[in-house]
Amino acid sequence: MAQEPYASARRVFWVVDNGSSHRGPKTEARLHERWPAIRIVHTPIHASWLTQVELYFSVVQRKVRSERPKTCARRTSQAAR
Secondary structure, three states: OOOOOOOOOOOEEEEEOOOHHHOOHHHHHHHHHHOOOEEEEEOOOOOOHHHHHHHHHHHHHHHHHHOOOOOOHHHHHHHOO
16 A cells, blocks of 8 residues: 555555455454555455356366367467457
8 A cells, every 4th residue: 555556546445355354343444544545345245256257267268178179379269258
């Protein structure tokens, strides 16, 4: 938070999961005392955004694996789309 562009930003959104070390009003108050511009955004407890990312990459991996073993890089890249 001491480096640019964070130091001069009006707001900085910090995305965190729901771990006990960064959950609750005490944690938010402590962070706001040190960095007034920070805004804590918690991921959903169920069906986290990380789950969506993992699903996306599993689809990409399956598409790439279904290609023939000696596929060129361009074809692999197209399969991932």
